[in-house]
Amino acid sequence: xxxxxxxxxxxxxxxxxxxxxxxxxxxxxxxxxxxxxxxxxxxxxxxxxxxxxxxxxxxxxxxxxxxxxxxxxxxxxxxxxxxxxxxxxxxxxxxxxxxxxxxxxxxxxxxxxxxxxxxxxxxxxxxxxxxxxxxxxxxxxxxxxxxxxxxxxxxxxxxxxxxxxxxxxxxxxxxxxxxxxxxxxxxxxxxxxxx
Numbered sequence: 001x002x003x004x005x006x007x008x009x010x011x012x013x014x015x016x017x018x019x020x021x022x023x024x025x026x027x028x029x030x031x032x033x034x035x036x037x038x039x040x041x042x043x044x045x046x047x048x049x050x051x052x053x054x055x056x057x058x059x060x061x062x063x064x065x066x067x068x069x070x071x072x073x074x075x076x077x078x079x080x081x082x083x084x085x086x087x088x089x090x091x092x093x094x095x096x097x098x099x100x101x102x103x104x105x106x107x108x109x110x111x112x113x114x115x116x117x118x119x120x121x122x123x124x125x126x127x128x129x130x131x132x133x134x135x136x137x138x139x140x141x142x143x144x145x146x147x148x149x150x151x152x153x154x155x156x157x158x159x160x161x162x163x164x165x166x167x168x169x170x171x172x173x174x175x176x177x178x179x180x181x182x183x184x185x186x187x188x189x190x191x192x193x194x195x
Contacts, residue, residue, distance in 0.1 A: 002027065010041045015142045015165060015186030019172060022135050022183035026104065029134065033104045036072045037137065043068065046145075046191045051152055061110045061187075065139060066098060069106065074099040079132060095123045103134040109163040110141060117168050118176060125178030135181045140168055142186040 002023035003016060010016070026034040050060040058066070066076075077100035083090045099106040105127065107120040117138070124136030143166050149158045158164075165186045172182060 007038050010038060013188055013190045014041065015188055017169065017184040019177060020179060020181040022181040025135050025181050030102060030104055033101055040068045041185060045193045046187055047193050047195045049195050051154060059110050062108045065108045069099040074101045081130060094126055095119055105133045106137045108139045111158055112163045114161055114163055114167040116163060117171050121171060121176040124182065125180055128180045137183045139185045140165060142188045144189050148189060148192055
């Protein structure tokens, strides 16, 4: 594993898991994107006000990540995919990727229902097989943040069936990523700031 290629701040503030040499692929084949990912992860802080603020379509945390990546040229991206057999076309729609740039796909899963992980991993698998992405990344939250949510009186909003690390890892280890290069960053309590 090439976790050593990840800057020290990120290694000490995020829970990191890697499959199929994702770090090596990113650092060697996509050095500009890798630098931008590292910059976003280093600058991110989990603010108390972001946790306590009511969410709309997207949580303030997801919006923060999306805007930081967008400022660096990453875009939400959908793909028009189909299979053609002789003259018959079969639509094969994929889900939009939260942040996409130059064959690198990032999904931010802060507080969705945990089946969203299945959707993301299946999407990564399909897009990898179609040669659209080379690496998939998921940014999610560590289980330890539940203590913070409880302290803030928000524990019920972040239930056991929502997206957090212990819901994701068994899916990937069980083959949910289809054996594709996947890198996971878990937001830890060390990023939490009382603002």
